[in-house]
Amino acid sequence: MYPRAFHYHRAGSLKEAVTMLSQLGEEGKLLAGGQSLIPLMKLRFANPKHLVDLNFVPGISYIKEDKGSLRFGALTRHAEVEYSATAAKIPIIHDCAAGIADVQVRNRGTIGGSIAEADPSGDWATVLSTLDTTIRCLGRKGERTIPLSKFITDAYTTALGPEEIVSEIIVKNPPKGSGGAYLAFKRSAPVYPTASAAVQLRMEGDVCEDAAIALGCVGLTAIKASQAESALRGQKISETTMNAAAEAARAAADPQPDMRGSAEYKRMLVGALVKRAIELAIRRARGEQVEVSHLYA
Amino acid sequence: MKDNNRNWVGKPLPRKEEGRLLRGRGKFADDIKIREMLYLRFVRSPYAHARILKVDTSRAEGLPGVVGTLTGKQIEPLTQPFIEIGPEPCAKIRDFPLAVDKVRYQGEPVAAVLAESPSLADDASELVQVEYEGLDPVVDAEQALKDESILHESAGTNKVWNGVFEYGDVEKAFREAAQIVNIDRLHFHRFSSTPLENNVVIGQWDPKDDHIYYWCNNSFPSFAIQFLAAHLNIPIDRIRVQTFDIGGSFGIKITSYPQMAVCALASKKAGGRPIKWVETRSEHMTASAHGNERTFRDTRVALDQDGVITAITSRHVDDCGAYPRYEPLGCVIWSQVFPGVYRFKNARIDFTQAMTNKCPVGPNRGYSRMQHLWFLERVVDICAHELGIPADQMRLRNYIRPEEFPYTTPNGCVYDSGDYPKMLAIAKNLIGWDEWKKKQAEARKQGRLIGIGIGTTLDSGTNNFGQSQIVNPHAPFSGNSQGANCKLDIYGEVVVAVGSCPQGQGHETTAAQVVADVLNISPDLISVRTGFDTERNVHTGFSGTYASQFAVSGLSAVHGAAQKLKAEMKRLAAFVLETQEDDIEFGRGAQGPELRAQTKGKSINYWGLANIVNVNSAVLPPEMHDITLNCRYIWRAPFKVPDTKKKYGNLTMTYASQLHIAIIEIDRDAFIPRILDYVAVDDCGTVINPAIVEGQVYGATAHGIGAALMETCVYDAVGNMLTSTFSDYTPITAMNMPKVKYGHIETPSPHSYSGAKGMGEGGAAPVHTISAALQDALFSSGIIIGDSFNNADTLFRAMVGREIYQADKLVKLERRA
Numbered sequence A: 001m002y003p004r005a006f007h008y009h010r011a012g013s014l015k016e017a018v019t020m021l022s023q024l025g026e027e028g029k030l031l032a033g034g035q036s037l038i039p040l041m042k043l044r045f046a047n048p049k050h051l052v053d054l055n056f057v058p059g060i061s062y063i064k065e066d067k068g069s070l071r072f073g074a075l076t077r078h079a080e081v082e083y084s085a086t087a088a089k090i091p092i093i094h095d096c097a098a099g100i101a102d103v104q105v106r107n108r109g110t111i112g113g114s115i116a117e118a119d120p121s122g123d124w125a126t127v128l129s130t131l132d133t134t135i136r137c138l139g140r141k142g143e144r145t146i147p148l149s150k151f152i153t154d155a156y157t158t159a160l161g162p163e164e165i166v167s168e169i170i171v172k173n174p175p176k177g178s179g180g181a182y183l184a185f186k187r188s189a190p191v192y193p194t195a196s197a198a199v200q201l202r203m204e205g206d207v208c209e210d211a212a213i214a215l216g217c218v219g220l221t222a223i224k225a226s227q228a229e230s231a232l233r234g235q236k237i238s239e240t241t242m243n244a245a246a247e248a249a250r251a252a253a254d255p256q257p258d259m260r261g262s263a264e265y266k267r268m269l270v271g272a273l274v275k276r277a278i279e280l281a282i283r284r285a286r287g288e289q290v291e292v293s294h295l296y297a
Numbered sequence B: 001m002k003d004n005n006r007n008w009v010g011k012p013l014p015r016k017e018e019g020r021l022l023r024g025r026g027k028f029a030d031d032i033k034i035r036e037m038l039y040l041r042f043v044r045s046p047y048a049h050a051r052i053l054k055v056d057t058s059r060a061e062g063l064p065g066v067v068g069t070l071t072g073k074q075i076e077p078l079t080q081p082f083i084e085i086g087p088e089p090c091a092k093i094r095d096f097p098l099a100v101d102k103v104r105y106q107g108e109p110v111a112a113v114l115a116e117s118p119s120l121a122d123d124a125s126e127l128v129q130v131e132y133e134g135l136d137p138v139v140d141a142e143q144a145l146k147d148e149s150i151l152h153e154s155a156g157t158n159k160v161w162n163g164v165f166e167y168g169d170v171e172k173a174f175r176e177a178a179q180i181v182n183i184d185r186l187h188f189h190r191f192s193s194t195p196l197e198n199n200v201v202i203g204q205w206d207p208k209d210d211h212i213y214y215w216c217n218n219s220f221p222s223f224a225i226q227f228l229a230a231h232l233n234i235p236i237d238r239i240r241v242q243t244f245d246i247g248g249s250f251g252i253k254i255t256s257y258p259q260m261a262v263c264a265l266a267s268k269k270a271g272g273r274p275i276k277w278v279e280t281r282s283e284h285m286t287a288s289a290h291g292n293e294r295t296f297r298d299t300r301v302a303l304d305q306d307g308v309i310t311a312i313t314s315r316h317v318d319d320c321g322a323y324p325r326y327e328p329l330g331c332v333i334w335s336q337v338f339p340g341v342y343r344f345k346n347a348r349i350d351f352t353q354a355m356t357n358k359c360p361v362g363p364n365r366g367y368s369r370m371q372h373l374w375f376l377e378r379v380v381d382i383c384a385h386e387l388g389i390p391a392d393q394m395r396l397r398n399y400i401r402p403e404e405f406p407y408t409t410p411n412g413c414v415y416d417s418g419d420y421p422k423m424l425a426i427a428k429n430l431i432g433w434d435e436w437k438k439k440q441a442e443a444r445k446q447g448r449l450i451g452i453g454i455g456t457t458l459d460s461g462t463n464n465f466g467q468s469q470i471v472n473p474h475a476p477f478s479g480n481s482q483g484a485n486c487k488l489d490i491y492g493e494v495v496v497a498v499g500s501c502p503q504g505q506g507h508e509t510t511a512a513q514v515v516a517d518v519l520n521i522s523p524d525l526i527s528v529r530t531g532f533d534t535e536r537n538v539h540t541g542f543s544g545t546y547a548s549q550f551a552v553s554g555l556s557a558v559h560g561a562a563q564k565l566k567a568e569m570k571r572l573a574a575f576v577l578e579t580q581e582d583d584i585e586f587g588r589g590a591q592g593p594e595l596r597a598q599t600k601g602k603s604i605n606y607w608g609l610a611n612i613v614n615v616n617s618a619v620l621p622p623e624m625h626d627i628t629l630n631c632r633y634i635w636r637a638p639f640k641v642p643d644t645k646k647k648y649g650n651l652t653m654t655y656a657s658q659l660h661i662a663i664i665e666i667d668r669d670a671f672i673p674r675i676l677d678y679v680a681v682d683d684c685g686t687v688i689n690p691a692i693v694e695g696q697v698y699g700a701t702a703h704g705i706g707a708a709l710m711e712t713c714v715y716d717a718v719g720n721m722l723t724s725t726f727s728d729y730t731p732i733t734a735m736n737m738p739k740v741k742y743g744h745i746e747t748p749s750p751h752s753y754s755g756a757k758g759m760g761e762g763g764a765a766p767v768h769t770i771s772a773a774l775q776d777a778l779f780s781s782g783i784i785i786g787d788s789f790n791n792a793d794t795l796f797r798a799m800v801g802r803e804i805y806q807a808d809k810l811v812k813l814e815r816r817a
């Protein structure tokens, strides 16, 4: 169907977008890549009266290295991340960007839109929660930064105020000896995963010094599997420790049955993905160049 | 019969239609805009089964830009219910294109709104208020047969049709069987086709001439107009249907006539303004048409000591959704391939069709035969595994043998030609059967699960509509026919028109190849009219594009028309060049194609001939006046009406066959089935255009792999459709496709003039093949594959949950001493 009629506003800067949002009140909504918002509008599940378009704001689409961090402008497209050599310095970020949906969606969809949408199945939130990530926000009262773990509060819910905007996403470079991998199982390219696992490790020899594990699509938000992390932290990685981490991940998952699979299957799957992702993360931590691709039906 | 002049037929000519389609210059129904056109949006039922208490359209009508609305109550007195093909009591079903008193599936149209723009129509559709009273939905066919909740009160039952197909001496075969395999339940799932282009109708009921004009993408217009004329109380010659380029149909667009009816009625109400309806993808997924779902119960298979099947008995329950529409034709169409590719002579199939509160079915690619062929392939593989016979050996022991063609099946069908053992040998060779067997054994030792599966299937084409009389002795249909016209236009252009409406099958190209060989000219010089148009007068009651038949019915008609034209050209040239007809040669001169008098050294080109007949006719003597150079030919299939009591007779002209092999690995931690290797071997007799045939094979293979592993129409217990978007239905994409190795053989059909067989549906070969491979991987773990749809979740539930597919519960083997 066609969306309901709406007014279109083109922001010239983030500041102007904030002003527009505060004047439009609840009826206003930002438009970034439109890859979540437009389908919802076409199904008439979302019916905003006003759209504030960010696509013509200059200088908010970038990937910069700065003081040990990577900074992503809110309007940076998934495809820009996919093809960025700078972003590829954190391989798990490349895994994420390159595995989102299909070319069309990646060419339009943005990292800022994804984080702001807080879709329980969104890839970015899962991957970025294994890294030290903060979200920079701009509001009427000025700027603030919020750690990702405090930013997404529930399914489709964030800490953003009504006229606040995500302006930048800042990811700290992982320490030396780190490696990570992101794996999802998808029934076909242009759909969200059935389940996914992001694993980021810091290794010293065979011993895992630190571990961050996040599970996607098996809860209302990305789930930090802290028991699974503990199963690895300080341990020599072996089949046994990996199995323990996978088991702990299964226990942490809280999946719902839907067309993507039964709850039991998703729970089982997410453990399998964690285990495979650990293996890949270790190889990368050792400095190996590993191409990672999602699993497809 | 055979044509010996083969310069063009058999060549992989690039498609004539490629240039426009690949450049985005195709002309599709939605590209058409007509002055004063209005846009229609349906208001659809959110419930699967409910009584309509009230439809209030006043708010919608109040919206500026809205021209009118239409409800079921309004159209009921103006129309006849649609024709029912089936017999009593289901002939009493009152099927209207907008629900009148009740809704019977989620997404059923209840009202329509007409507005000046598509988005206004969408807005207005939200303002129509419908009050419903919920009724018990029934979504399972076997449950529906209990008649606890009736869909159509006028019929009084949910049972559409029941019949027993029995041949040979079943009891004797079971008495003498060395072993008997019992299979409790098998189930073929509901899936559909996802053509790139959804349904589109522009309809105009023009008050100036009281004609109805359609610009649309219906894929069987001559069938649609028969339904529409009776429904709308209008003489059939006042309905003109035109189709253009069509972005796929796969049979699903055959049943768009209800929407066509609404567009005409809406146009009438709007004073004759043309009405455009463009279906959304969600509408297409919930409410266009799905494929038939079928459950196979209490199957018993008698075998001799070598694993040769001697008899099968089974009870089949087909689910046709909420309205029969094209059904119950599917209740007999499966019997075109009654024994599949196998030799067993004794069988009894008790076939029942039921209505449920789900989207009505339509003749989806592989229609009704694929369900049965899948059943037979499951039977063969389950028996093979139970008896410890390798799948290839089991097939070789049971296949109809090459020397037995033409082969008459137990129910009187005549399989024209084929060589299944040879296809198997080619497929095994292409896949590297022996190496895979070794790899499989090694993998097993490492605990890996690899399965090797074979699927052998048939694509029966050009059907005998007389089979409709098996489901309803009063059905006024039999035989099959197609029309074509071939003419020399005034300046000598060769112009061909056919009653088909291609959806990507390359009819323009293959028709031109056929005519090129008849006239000995290049296909580039032949223009083939695209699309369908009732006013071209080349259609018969069977014209359209469906059921794997163009190469036979369509091209036979084209060939006939071209032969007629050729004969006239020869006669005329002999007169003009003052020679005998057998002195005339069709060739090429300095000015293009010409007819030469070999003994006289004189010639006349096409323009010269066309000129005489069209604009210079005074030079013709009266005995030449019957020459028109405008030759219409109606081809008729040589069928007889089947014996409806015995359910016996030849139901189809040609039997293309497919043999696929898949190698699949199921990983042990995520249970994702992965195709490691895939071979498709095809036999459609003499090939008209190898590139087109190969393309059809890849397309059908993709569709089948999608159906086997990804695509399923799911309803919840109360009839909500859970797969109404591509995110849920997940149609197969290139990313999910394995590399397909293609092979083919040609066993020319003795039944068609060219030796060609219809093809394109592909018999859902991958569905059978993938089920077989999965079972091969899992049988040693006590699992049989009992459903045609399998994904990682299914395999997990079978292997870990042990909820489904347990061989010890579903299969019983009785061995006799």
Ligand SMILES: Cc1cc2nc3c(=O)[nH]c(=O)nc-3n(C[C@H](O)[C@H](O)[C@H](O)COP(=O)(O)OP(=O)(O)OC[C@H]3O[C@@H](n4cnc5c(N)ncnc54)[C@H](O)[C@@H]3O)c2cc1C
Pocket: A029, A030, A031, A032, A033, A034, A035, A036, A037, A038, A039, A074, A075, A099, A100, A101, A102, A105, A108, A109, A110, A111, A112, A113, A114, A116, A117, A119, A121, A122, A123, A124, A160, A164, A165, A166, A167, A190, A191, A192, A193
């Ligand atoms: C077919 C399909 C498949 C997909 N598959 C996947 C997948 O597998 N994995 C995945 O992660 N995603 C997937 N997506 C979603 C895609 O990644 C989207 O791009 C993403 O979810 C939203 O980003 P966007 O830029 O398109 O945001 P939009 O759709 O424009 O906006 C989304 C929401 O965020 C708000 N918003 C946007 N930008 C900002 C901002 N800077 N500050 C505050 N609020 C903002 C908007 O107002 C809106 O509410 C898929 C999308 C489609 C259409």
